[in-house]
Amino acid sequence: MKKLFTYITLLASALSFGQTRIDVGVINFMESPSGTVHFDITLECTRSDTAFIAFSDLVFTFDWSQFTNPMVSVSSNRYVHSRTGNTSISPGFIRFGSQNNANKVIYTMNPQFIDSQSQFNDNVIALDNGVVYSSVHVEITGYTGIADPAFSWVTSGARNESISNMYCFTTRQPKFVSSAAEMRFSDFPSLGSPRLDLTVFLEGAFNSATGEMNTTLNTNGLIPLSNPYSGAPWNYAGGESVTTIPNADVVDWVLVEIRETYLVSNAAASSSLAKRAGFLLKDGTIVDLDGSSYLEFDNTEFNPNKKQFVVVYHRNHLAVMSADSLTYNDSLPPIARWEYDFSTGASAMYGGVTGAKVKSGVSMMMAGDADGTGQISASDKNSYWQPANGNLNIYSNADFNMDGQISASDANMMWRTNNGRITATP
Numbered sequence: 206m207k208k209l210f211t212y213i214t215l216l217a218s219a220l221s222f223g224q225t226r227i228d229v230g231v232i233n234f235m236e237s238p239s240g241t242v243h244f245d246i247t248l249e250c251t252r253s254d255t256a257f258i259a260f261s262d263l264v265f266t267f268d269w270s271q272f273t274n275p276m277v278s279v280s281s282n283r284y285v286h287s288r289t290g291n292t293s294i295s296p297g298f299i300r301f302g303s304q305n306n307a308n309k310v311i312y313t314m315n316p317q318f319i320d321s322q323s324q325f326n327d328n329v330i331a332l333d334n335g336v337v338y339s340s341v342h343v344e345i346t347g348y349t350g351i352a353d354p355a356f357s358w359v360t361s362g363a364r365n366e367s368i369s370n371m372y373c374f375t376t377r378q379p380k381f382v383s384s385a386a387e388m389r390f391s392d393f394p395s396l397g398s399p400r401l402d403l404t405v406f407l408e409g410a411f412n413s414a415t416g417e418m419n420t421t422l423n424t425n426g427l428i429p430l431s432n433p434y435s436g437a438p439w440n441y442a443g444g445e446s447v448t449t450i451p452n453a454d455v456v457d458w459v460l461v462e463i464r465e466t467y468l469v470s471n472a473a474a475s476s477s478l479a480k481r482a483g484f485l486l487k488d489g490t491i492v493d494l495d496g497s498s499y500l501e502f503d504n505t506e507f508n509p510n511k512k513q514f515v516v517v518y519h520r521n522h523l524a525v526m527s528a529d530s531l532t533y534n535d536s537l538p539p540i541a542r543w544e545y546d547f548s549t550g551a552s553a554m555y556g557g558v559t560g561a562k563v564k565s566g567v568s569m570m571m572a573g574d575a576d577g578t579g580q581i582s583a584s585d586k587n588s589y590w591q592p593a594n595g596n597l598n599i600y601s602n603a604d605f606n607m608d609g610q611i612s613a614s615d616a617n618m619m620w621r622t623n624n625g626r627i628t629a630t631p
Contacts, residue, residue, distance in 0.1 A: 229263070232339065234356070242267070242354060243344040246312070250332035259314050259329045264302065264359040266309040267345070271354040275347035277301065277310055281340075294330065296341045309359050312343065353398075353506070399507060400499035402534070403461065404489040405517050405525065405547040406569035409619060410456050410607040413565045417487040418456045421608045427600040432482035433520050434460045438577045445482040451496030454486045457607065460518040461491060461500060465511045469528060469555060472514045473631045479505040489548055491517070499542045514555075515545050516630055520577065521602045522570040523628040526555040556629020573623040575602040580627040586620050 234244040248258070269275065281296035297314045301307070314330075332338060348354065410418035422428050431446040441460055462480045464472040483491050483500040493500050507513055512530035531543040547553050550568050554561040562571050573581035575589035589603040593611040603611050605619035 228337075230337075231356070236348060236350070236354065240348050240350070241344055241346050242348045243342065244356075245339045246341050246343065247337050248330065248332055248340050249337045250334050257329050257331050262311050262313045264306060264309050264311055266357055266359055268352075268355040269308055271349055271352055272345070272347040273349060275345050277346075278344050279312060280342045280344075299343065306359070310345075312341070398501060398503050398505060400501045400542040401461065401463075401491070401515070401531070402499050402542040402544040403491040403515060403517070403547070404545070405459070405485070405491065406489045406567055407456065407485070407519055407522055407572065407607070408562055408564065408569050409522065409572035409605050410487075411564060411567070411569055416565065416567070418485075418489070419607065420454060420456055420487050422457060422600060423450055423453065423455045425598060425609050427598065427609050428455065428457060429600060432458045432460070434458070434482055434518065439518060441480055441482065443480060443482055445494060447494050450484075451494065452484065452486065452492070454488070455484045455496060456487055457485055457519065458482055459485045459491060462516040462518070463502065463505070463531075464514045464516060464526070465508055466514070467511055469512070469514055469526075469530070472526065472555075478507075478513070485519075513543065517547065517570065518577075519570055521575050521605055522572050523560045523574050523581065523626065524579065524630045525561050525570050525628070526630040528553055528555045528557075554629070555631075560626060560628040560630065562623075571623050571626055572605045572619040573626070574628075575605070577602075579630070581620065581623045581625065583624075586616055586624075590616050590620060 228247075228249040230247040230249070231244045232247055234242075236242050246263070267275075277299050279296050279299040281294065295314075297312060299310060299312045302309045302311045330338075330340065407418060410421075412419050428450050430448065430450070432441070432443070434441040435444070439460055460480060460482050463478045464474075464476040465478040466472050466476040479502045481500055481502055483493055484496060485491055486496075491500050492498060514527050514530055516524055516526045518524045525547055527545045527547065529545070531545055534542055534544050545553075548567050548569065550566075551557040551561065551563050553568055560571060562569055571581070573585055575585040578584075589601075590605075590611065593599070593601050593603040594613075594616075595611060597610045599609060599611065601611060603615060605615040
């Protein structure tokens with residue numbers, strides 16, 4: 206069973222008395238292997254006073270290959286109210302569409318309330334500003350439970366079946382003035398194939414003067430086009446590669462792991478759910494291979510009854526794990542994602558400063574672990590730095606300050622100050 210939260214926004218066009226914005230969302234989305242998909246549609250007014258709305262249809266669809274002979278139904282949650290305060294308004298009607306909307310679902314309050322102003326009565330919903338109303342409960346039977354059915358809103362229709370037919374009303378002068386809402390859509394987020402919005406800093410590349418990381422390796426064309434984590438000790442078999450480094454702000458490759466468990470103290474390597482390699486930008490954000498998008502984990506599904514923690518690996522820094530679980534965010538901009546920021550202080554890192562550092566108020570990964578064993582020791586200096594010392598214009602794990610050359614500053618400013626430190630990541 207999978208819970209899903211979403212947030213879809215509508216921006217009403219200007220009425221005679223000003224603009225009204227209505228946010229339309231879906232919450233409590235559940236997929237049950239027993240054969241049903243159900244969710245609640247929510248409505249919220251974000252204008253300064255009450256909005257009165259009616260709509261002839263909302264159109265949505267699913268990947269119907271995941272259903273067998275689906276049936277749809279709608280019932281009232283009785284959390285909305287009419288303009289008279291009556292909570293027993295009609296839940297409206299729901300059905301499969303026709304013509305261009307075949308195999309799509311049409312949910313409607315009733316078109317007559319838009320066509321006739323005299324029908325401005327209890328079936329027009331009153332939305333107080335800033336209150337999220339769970340308006341109706343939708344159920345769809347016939348779900349096979351094989352894969353995510355991929356819900357999506359439909360932006361065009363036929364035969365008066367178009368979600369452009371949502372209207373906002375006012376009781377101010379002149380009364381019963383209505384204006385069609387202008388709709389703006391976002392992705393329908395899922396616990397499956399999650400996007401991660403992560404922030405982390407590397408000590409070696411961190412520039413305290415700018416508060417960002419240096420991109421020297423990128424500027425000098427030293428970053429490889431394939432991720433460097435395929436070998437030991439990471440042994441990551443993902444194979445991410447690019448034809449060119451996609452962003453001038455890229456600092457280096459990082460490897461991100463999601464661990465799923467009930468408590469952070471149980472988030473051992475055995476709880477690993479998925480791994481992805483991505484790019485770290487100079488402002489600390491981790492992005493996908495296009496150099497700008499959130500890092501997406503395809504074919505990965507979160508268990509809603511557990512918590513998800515993140516581990517970040519870098520080829521010559523101690524790995525860090527999040528002290529708290531990922532936080533879900535579906536606010537604007539309208540791309541739902543799971544967030545975590547490692548840079549907000551030692552408390553953001555599991556184990557605090559045991560295996561991490563705080564510089565200029567920024568918590569960051571600790572440099573010096575050339576062999577990736579999880580501890581900074583003599584072997585990092587003797588087996589990696591010393592044989593490479595003096596090399597210029599090179600991409601090397603011995604380059605602790607990430608300036609593209611191996612010199613005394615790598616050993617003295619990075620390795621020596623961190624020697625003996627061990628990662629807190631279990």
